Amino acid sequence: MRIRMRGCRGSTPVPGTDTVRYGGNTTCIEVTTNAGEKLLFDAGTGIRKAGLDLMQNAPVAVSIFVSHTHWDHIQGLPFFVPLFVPGSKVDFYGGTDPVYRKNLREILAQQMQYCYFPVRENELKADITYTTLAEGETVRVGSAEITTIVLNHPVLNYGYRVTADGGTFLFTGDYEPPINIYSPDDEEYEDYQEMIDARRENVVSFVKGIDALICDAQYTVEEYPEKVGWGHGTFDSCLELADRAGVGRLYLTHHDPMRTDDQLDAIYADILARRKGLSDGPEVIMAHEGLEFEVGAPAS
């Protein structure tokens, strides 16, 4: 299957001269299986251009998996052209809001309410379905198999493991590995740490041995202490997961909106220098908008 990064930016779109190489659009990943099925992961502003390109081969049939419903992962949807075109087929998959019990349709419809957008959800012309996924559930879309895992974020967030054409990748959505809320001198510290270690071990075994990991690397370790609990990983937390799980390639994404192209280049150079000479471990790639790569057998 072929993967195309349509948006690699975290939090908010950042157009500008110093973000032009890694790109300013928020998260969207396009997957094309060898059989030609189209899957999109997240609907940040990167989905707008994906929609225009898909329309070149109308009628469009596409499955959109939403990791979570924070703005930067859904804000491109009202500008996803296939939704407005009769004959399009759009199947949404994702979790729900476990606190206020809103399903995916309600959440997405809300962003198209009268005060936010001129067209309402029930006026869309495409044939649309919504499927709520539970954790650990596997769904099949044509030749692709997709399984969910809850990954820690300030809202319910699913990582998606996708297998097709003999290859497997995982997209974390937004993921901050859980940290201990107690300090080492608190009585509860050790018990809590055990639970965290067990949970992290679950995640490692879910990711074990896959070909590619597309991982939230918004912060540097130096920045992280100021950002604890914001729901994002660091370059190093991604490397740690990839190393422990024996992943083939690691794609670092969800770049901080404050990060310039030059800064990303410097961070990338530093990572490569630090890992130079390591006999094993994943190939590390700093993801950028427009980046394309294969997972599993390429289309013949």
Add this chain to the structure above:
Amino acid sequence: MVDRMPTFSQNVVRILDLTSDINTAPKDLVRLVEHDPVLTIKVLKLVNSAYFGLSKKVTSIKQGVVYIGINTIKNLAVSIAAIGALPRTNEAGFDMDDFWYHSLFTATVAKLIAQERGFPKTEITTFFIAGLLHDIGQIVFAQFIPETYRKVLHTAAKKGVTIDRVERSAFGMDHAEVGGILAEKWQLPADLVRCIRYHHAFEEIEDPGALEMSVFVANQVAKQQVEEAHRVSAIEPFPSAVSEWLQMPLEDVAGSLPELATEIENARTFVQV
């Protein structure tokens, strides 16, 4: 039903306080949830719902936080605060402060008994939670049929009998059963469900374990602390299985737990505003 279950007025204030400050330490929020029966059951219900499809049931709040994240727990707490509080003096004449104190007392004694018996830390949490939740069915009665429940409370106090008997003759089921049904529907762990369901029908438990024994004993110790005239429900004698297991009469239990006084003092500050 749990979605409409209000919590304690003191905690509504605390929740609003803690959740309106972005710098609140997560452990303070966890402490609040751990001491509140309604918040506790709501978190356990969510984490154990089919929706998360966990292979192993989550039995503690901390485990829940690791699993679904502190912000979701925080927003659950806010959603409970938004329902409002069951008034401290409500139509049922049900004293929320007394109820909460009794729940915390039972939880604490059950926990300390487990501790004395050398249970591992991770299991001790379950004893605390079982004690905290054992009477949760009473809140359902007090909230949904307040006027009838007022009469039930009155009758039990006047006759000096256990409240479950009066409930059964009035409604055909008692608060233990109601709590058990809810706990089961909310997919809480089986031992917790059993402990809630049978805490007034001990002889119906097939093979009672330390959890059921401890909560039964703790419940009586908690009732014993209240003067007879103010007791909501009479003390029940130990069934033979409990006596055999415990090896001491009710009067000696509190004295056998050296940490009880300090722990109860902590619990008491929680119930007071």
